[in-house]
Amino acid sequence: MGSAAPGTLLDMRILIVGGGVLGTMHAWHAVRRGHQVVQLERDAGPRAATVRNFGLVWVSGRAPGAETTVALRARELWEEIGKAARGLKFRAAGSLTIVNTDAEVAVLEQVMALPDAADRELKLLDAGEARALEPALGADLRAALWCGRDAIVTTTGAWRPPPGASGFRALSVPAGAYGRGCRHRDRS
Numbered sequence: 001m002g003s004a005a006p007g008t009l010l011d012m013r014i015l016i017v018g019g020g021v022l023g024t025m026h027a028w029h030a031v032r033r034g035h036q037v038v039q040l041e042r043d044a045g046p047r048a049a050t051v052r053n054f055g056l057v058w059v060s061g062r063a064p065g066a067e068t069t070v071a072l073r074a075r076e077l078w079e080e081i082g083k084a085a086r087g088l089k090f091r092a093a094g095s096l097t098i099v100n101t102d103a104e105v106a107v108l109e110q111v112m113a114l115p116d117a118a119d120r121e122l123k124l125l126d127a128g129e130a131r132a133l134e135p136a137l138g139a140d141l142r143a144a145l146w147c148g149r150d151a152i153v154t155t156t157g158a159w160r161p162p163p164g165a166s167g168f169r170a171l172s173v174p175a176g177a178y179g180r181g182c183r184h185r186d187r188s
């Protein structure tokens, strides 16, 4: 098990229930820290929210402070995973939030005044600037908020071991307990 000394915090055996993105992200990080990880999933692969979502790595709408800090860190991790994982694509696409009324424009102006607007790469665009980016926008467009840190993650849908789980293999679990299990072990 890596170079961790037996009996230390670096030598933990960790059980994770659930093969969705949260379970897999925790398994990946635990493996990278040198722990032994057993991850259990009741289905043949993740079929719940993790494979049904829109794949938006959403930074633009987060509350200022801790929530935005976490969202920016998550974006870094998705970018890293996108380079390492087969079947997963990270697209630094950015996003446009479009508005049609003066009241909505006033809200975007408030967003632009937030202290972390630059960290999120926010920019208030007039209708012409927004249409230059997206010609399909409608005629009643008043303005748009560009966020350069929003991104998109797409996958092939195939269930694969998380990056770093080089010793990934199936684990038999007792009938009636959980349908399927996997043991992650970093042997790099």
Ligand SMILES: Cc1cc2nc3c(=O)[nH]c(=O)nc-3n(C[C@H](O)[C@H](O)[C@H](O)COP(=O)(O)OP(=O)(O)OC[C@H]3O[C@@H](n4cnc5c(N)ncnc54)[C@H](O)[C@@H]3O)c2cc1C
Binding pocket: 017, 018, 019, 020, 021, 022, 023, 040, 041, 042, 043, 045, 046, 047, 048, 049, 050, 051, 052, 053, 054, 055, 056, 057, 058, 178
């Ligand atoms: C329609 C939709 C769109 C979304 N769009 C976005 C988006 O654009 N961006 C974004 O960031 N988030 C989005 N989300 C939210 C995001 O998908 C979820 O927050 C995330 O997938 C939750 O991950 P999870 O691992 O906690 O849950 P899940 O993906 O639900 O995984 C939980 C897993 O645990 C397994 N499990 C449960 N109980 C047991 C048990 N007792 N034993 C063994 N296994 C068990 C389940 O089978 C499942 O595979 C969206 C969600 C939905 C539904």
